Amino acid sequence: MTPSTPTMTTTMRTFAARKHCDESVIHDPLTGLTHRAGIALGSGRVRLSSSDVASWPEIHPAAVQTDVPISVCWSPLVRCNLACPYCLDDKAVLELDRAERYRIANLIAESQVLGVDISGGEPLLLRDLPELIDVLVAGGCAVSVTTNGTHLARRAEALATRVDAVRISLDGPDARRHDQWRGAGSFDHAIAGIRAAIAQGIPTQIQAVLLRSTDQGSIRATVDLAATLGVSGVTFLQMLPIGEGAALADAEQLSDNEALALLAELSTTAAVPVRLRTRDAAGGFTVIRADGHLWRNQPDAHAISSLHPLRTASDLALTARDGSA
Known part of the structure; x- marks a missing residue:
């Protein structure tokens, strides 16, 4: 879109x-x-x-024939202070220790990957997050952090000189609609985090998972909220039936065509840029989980496949056999 x-x-x-x-x-x-x-x-x-x-x-x-992914999602921890019902992460994965996290960061930095989105779990629970970002930046990567925003207000200053963007997850334009998914008080904390990030000059956008139960009024109100806050845009994400989200797929999953139709009006009338990440666009995407293992979304992003541990930078190589080339 x-x-x-x-x-x-x-x-x-x-x-x-x-x-x-x-x-x-x-x-x-x-x-x-x-x-x-x-x-x-x-x-x-x-x-x-x-x-x-x-x-x-x-x-x-996937249209760029390169040896390694253009970008990856790195989830260096499983821990999270919230419990979203469509979380993509595998809660059974064991987290590497501090030294191993730095090893992974250095391997990514050596790999010629262009972009790294640090996710989780909740990445702002990592005390050494700024230093991990420093390693990636020194390797030439552009680095973003995807967060639920609840700890962003207290950490925005430390991130401001390091991270290239933050993406804050919202499930609704107000506390009633957001907190029903993420818990009481989470909306107010997220909004405080957004304001703090913008005040620190961090390029900031809102992300929202698009569900069948998401009504048009909520979508419009979320975009209006983004404009009021002064964020750089809103990306609506197609729900992926991966991890805990698989249990919601039958009831909540939209087809890409349905999602495009739902957002069609906003593409020309919104006060801030509005985008849709289709399920097709998520196909073949590379994920590095907290245990240091490499995973890739299947081409249709209806499942994710485990490949191998990340031991050397060459382990990130794209191959035809894993469906990413």
Whole structure:
């Protein structure tokens, strides 16, 4: 889904680039999207105009024939202070210790992966999160953190000089609708976190999982809230029937066409950019879980497959046999 553009403002942000043939591929840590630049740029972290990048063609990462993924999701912990019923993580996974987390961070940094989204669990529960980000940034990665926002207000200052974007998960535009999924008080904490991140100058966006029970009024109100808060945009995520979310799939899962139709009006009328991450777009995506094992979404993102432990940077290589090439 193409982002809406009525209020697209020009700001300079950090992206990650990789030369590909006579052009460059760009990873946007705020949206998670991949763009074809149409111009040659240096490899690694680059400062670019956000409006320029948004105007470049969006491409599925699988369309870029590279040896390693364009971006990965790294979940260095399983622990979370909330219990979302559609969580993608595997709660049975054991967490690596501090030294092993740094080993994984260094391997990712060596691998030429452009983007790393640090997720969980709840990544802001990690005391060494800023230092892990430093390792990834030193390797040339663009780094985002996906969080439920409940600890963001107290950690935003430490993240501000390090992270390239934060993505805060909301399940509704107010406490009544959000807290029914995530627990009492979680909405107010998340909003405080969003305000703190914006005050610190961190590029910030809201993410919301799209469910069949999500009504049009809630969707519109969430986008209006984003505009009021001053975030850079909203991404609605198709629910993936992975992890605990598998139990909700029959009742709550929308087809990509249904989701696109639900958001069609917002693509031209919203006050902030609105995007949909379809299930198709999530196919082949690479996940590194808390135990250091590599996983990849199957091509249709209806399941995720375990591959192997991450022992060397070459273990991130894309192969035809795991469905990611």
